[in-house]
Amino acid sequence: MRNWQRDLRRASFRGVRFWVEDDSSEDGRRVVVHQIVGGEVPVTEDMGRRVATFDVRAYVVSDVADLESLALRAACGLPGASLLTLPMEPPQFVRCLACRPSRSRDRAGYVGFDLSFVAAGGAFSALATGIPALRLTFGVNLGPVSLALSVDL
Template sequence: MRDWSKTLRRASFRGVPFWVDAEEPEVGRRVVAHEISGGDASLTEDMGARTKTIFVEAYVAGDLADVAGQALEQACGAPGASLLILPMDAGEAAHCLSCSRNRRKDRNGFIAYRLEFMRAGGGVAFAASGLGQLRSAFNAGLAAASVLIAAQL
């Protein structure tokens, strides 16, 4: 039997690492219904693929959870698309649409996040290497993230 826990990667955005509790990619089609006046049937028109949206329940944990959380929030708030890596999927360019923090007083050292990403369009280029991710994180003003990533290497 396959041990899935050994095949899953650590997630990151702009090179800032985090853990994933759940992820929900949403794909589909843009369909418009044309309802004809006085008619009993409608016509549908397929307008093409919807832009992929990904909802992620993420968390940071440990003695440096506060620093890691601030780095993740700054990465999500930075403009433009960047590399999003999730445990099972190939990395892809994405924009972070929202980042919602949930910290509870009885779970010190653990900060949960609800993240929403949208796949970037238009041939967005980014550096996929570890050093490229580190450079992206640093350029976004994430000195704390670069320290965390260096500790992971």
């Protein structure tokens, strides 16, 4: 039986590590629906692939959670795209759309975050394909084989 606790990666964005409570992603197609006057069946038009989005409920928890939360907020506030690594998704180049921290008096040493990301696309999507993507996605479990796949990004 698979050991999920061992296989799940710790999450990070711009190298700042955090834990994930839950995450979701959304992608698909951009479809326009044309409703024709007097028609019984609509006409649909495929406009291409939809931009992937990622929503993450994250947290940092430690004796220095206040400093870790500042680091994550700073990483999310920087311009440009960077690598997002989630426990079960392949690493993606994304831009951070929103970073909402939450703190509670009853949970000292714990800072929660609601994070939203959008796939960077363009040149960044080309970097995340092929051997680099394989190394980033599976490098944790490849052991010595990962050395053979080493490609600098």
